[in-house]
Amino acid sequence: MNTNSNTYTVIYSIILVVIVAAVLAFAAMFLKPTQDANVKKDTIGQILTAATFPGVEDAAILDTYKQEIESAILVDFDGNKVGELNIEECEVYGNSDLKRQITADPKALPVYIFKNGVTVVPCYGAGLWGPIWGYVGLEKDLKTIKAVRFGHKGETPGLGAKISDEPSFAEAFVGKTVGEGEVIFEVTKPANRQTENNGVDAISGATITSQALGKTLDQWFGFYQNYFAKNGITEVVDAVIDVEPVNSVEE
């Protein structure tokens, strides 16, 4: 047979491509459930880190989550509860779900409340080369940041990738607060900072990733602002209210 004729070449390539496509499609379908389970486990691992349970081993992630979570709810833009996530099945909002919420109206934003008092909220946005996302653990006042965990698809290794693999960057968030009004949160160099405690320093050499992260956090904290305002428990403010009536009586 003449293996150099046009007909042979065309038929050969068609058959080859069909066989390869079939093999790959089969493999993708067969492995999909396991891969999805891995992605979900990874997401829960990140949520746990933000809830101050870092470094949980792979096998223990689901059990730890079930054990430590108090409730996982969905809230709308006004801060009202609109749904609930199944804890027994470890239902969480993955990156694709979060992406949908950015433009969705009405929104259904996930809030993970842990037994240790930490509330974890997610964020998702565009970085320099691909998506970036993160989980922020807040204290009971829903203002002060307790722990964070960021992730990215393909930021520059050694520069933008530091948002996820540089421990000191995550540590810088601890104790910072979510602001109100014009600037809710910013990640920029100190000279450009407009607020005192509602931001952290950018990573040098990774200006665009830092700015993108700041923008993403600002946007998502904005989504949650009404929820934070309604549900934040501020012990200090309570104390002030207690004191005021006493003063007025004295007057």
Next chain:
Amino acid sequence: MANIKETFLNPIFKGNPISVLVLGICSSLAVTVQLKGALVMGLSVIIVTGISSLICSLLRNTIPNRIRIIVQLVVVAMMVILVDQVLKAYAYSVSKTLSVYIGLIITNCIVMGRIEAFALGNKPFASLMDGLGNGLGYAMILVIVAFFRELLGSGTLFGFQVIPQAVYDFGYMNNGLMILPPMALILLGCVIWVQRSIQKDLQEK
């Protein structure tokens, strides 16, 4: 049989794809920060070179000459995607650290080079051995470089601390340069240097 043994063993030292043929340098710089990643990358390349050489050798008499590079590419790409999918399902954390580099095995010159130079002109079993041998030669260099980079750059091996805290207390510090790609190139140069001083026939006059 002796010939096949030679085919398998030659690329591991005497005709090593990285240190003698200088193929696949790019990925060996990128994935050798940690031993674990280097090992998984090495295994992936062994599987890809071995099986795609085998498949191409089986098909060698039917492949139309004009599209042979494309056929090779399709076979290699299929193998790489399969490896990537399996890693994502069963070794998720490693697959996350290696990220794009598994996909980039497609562009690794060793794979295409061996298919074009060997598998298309030899019997399937010999081609399989040639592919496996070249993959193994590649993996070996990766592991050597990663061993020194992880040990001197992070003080760990496979993620376990091996340099004791007492040494750090004396003022020893991890070498930050080791983690960056330039040091991989320098280490690779040292490996080639060692090999050339052992194998005199490689030295240029």
